[in-house]
Amino acid sequence: MAGVWIIAENREQTLELLNIACELAADIGTRVAAFLSQDHERVQDYIDCGADEVLVLPPLASDQSIDAYIPIIAEEAKTGDPDLMLLPATMRGKEMAARIAARLDTGLCSCCTALTYDEGSKSPVMERLAHGGAAVQKVTCTTRPAMATIPPRTFEPATPKEDRHGQIRELPAPPPSEVKVLEKKMKERVAKDITEARIIVCAGRGIEKNEDLAFIRQLADALGGEVACTRPIAEEYHWLPEELCIGLSGAQVKPDLYLGIGVSGQVQHLTGIRNAKVIAAVNKDENAPIFRAADFGIVGDLYDVVPKLIAELKK
Numbered sequence: 001m002a003g004v005w006i007i008a009e010n011r012e013q014t015l016e017l018l019n020i021a022c023e024l025a026a027d028i029g030t031r032v033a034a035f036l037s038q039d040h041e042r043v044q045d046y047i048d049c050g051a052d053e054v055l056v057l058p059p060l061a062s063d064q065s066i067d068a069y070i071p072i073i074a075e076e077a078k079t080g081d082p083d084l085m086l087l088p089a090t091m092r093g094k095e096m097a098a099r100i101a102a103r104l105d106t107g108l109c110s111c112c113t114a115l116t117y118d119e120g121s122k123s124p125v126m127e128r129l130a131h132g133g134a135a136v137q138k139v140t141c142t143t144r145p146a147m148a149t150i151p152p153r154t155f156e157p158a159t160p161k162e163d164r165h166g167q168i169r170e171l172p173a174p175p176p177s178e179v180k181v182l183e184k185k186m187k188e189r190v191a192k193d194i195t196e197a198r199i200i201v202c203a204g205r206g207i208e209k210n211e212d213l214a215f216i217r218q219l220a221d222a223l224g225g226e227v228a229c230t231r232p233i234a235e236e237y238h239w240l241p242e243e244l245c246i247g248l249s250g251a252q253v254k255p256d257l258y259l260g261i262g263v264s265g266q267v268q269h270l271t272g273i274r275n276a277k278v279i280a281a282v283n284k285d286e287n288a289p290i291f292r293a294a295d296f297g298i299v300g301d302l303y304d305v306v307p308k309l310i311a312e313l314k315k
């Protein structure tokens, strides 16, 4: 069967992966297959957005977790022989990808941020950040299928095309799992999802005390944005929840505007904002690395600059 296969947890992830999958499939000269669990209404949606085949996974028993699908997907891959398998680089996606790769005894590029097809070697070339975001590593997979996990929002979602037709195939029920789900509890979110924010004001260690975050919030409110932070603010000082930390060990964000206040701009932080459309910064040190990444910068004391910005924005 070959092809580029997508295994995602929801519609949003599937459409993003379909976009890059269609591009690669056209270059490879193959087809696109998308796995779907339970929600049959989305079958035509996925076909319209580029899937040539939708493989429908049956519902799980109440004591089964999504892991139960791993043997079914691995068996399908053994017979279907895909060129490439793509999963989202979410916690669950990364775990599933690793376990499927182990079953197929193949290579996996984790947190891949760009994918092309090399006509010469006839293999996908995957890119990922290395050395804390300071370098980009190119990865080719010498085993088949090549596998990659892709962080959410790396690619734009695929859009529907006209006159699309595709096949639908129901997959067999998963075998009983060795791991039983006893109880499910939603993880409580203590902060907004900053990966969705269009405008982000990021607090760095230039802020002297917890109470001073109040005017960072005022600035974010004046801009209609959300507050985020660097790692020290979340993990050393515990002034803001870890979910708001941006960077290598935090969130990768893609806002229209990122405004760093008292942020030095170390590479581990910049890794998280490389997809921001506009980067602006306020820092009292004109040599701060953030200014090398920034489109706009104000060299000055944040305690002087931020109140002025708020006053201007409120006019």
Ligand SMILES: Cc1cc2nc3c(=O)[nH]c(=O)nc-3n(C[C@H](O)[C@H](O)[C@H](O)COP(=O)(O)OP(=O)(O)OC[C@H]3O[C@@H](n4cnc5c(N)ncnc54)[C@H](O)[C@@H]3O)c2cc1C
Pocket (backbone or CB within 6 Å): 132, 203, 204, 205, 206, 207, 229, 230, 231, 232, 233, 245, 246, 247, 248, 249, 250, 251, 261, 262, 263, 264, 265, 266, 267, 268, 269, 272, 282, 283, 284, 285, 288, 300, 301, 302, 303
């Ligand atoms: C493996 C690893 C993973 C990491 N992951 C992350 C991550 O995901 N996210 C992250 O953020 N960091 C991460 N880090 C930490 C990172 O290396 C930096 O230490 C961190 O980003 C620095 O945070 P900061 O800019 O707030 O603080 P600092 O580097 O201390 O910078 C503070 C800045 O504020 C400026 N300043 C001070 N006072 C004022 C003032 N009054 N007005 C204006 N400017 C002022 C200073 O000039 C300075 O540039 C990681 C590190 C490692 C080793």
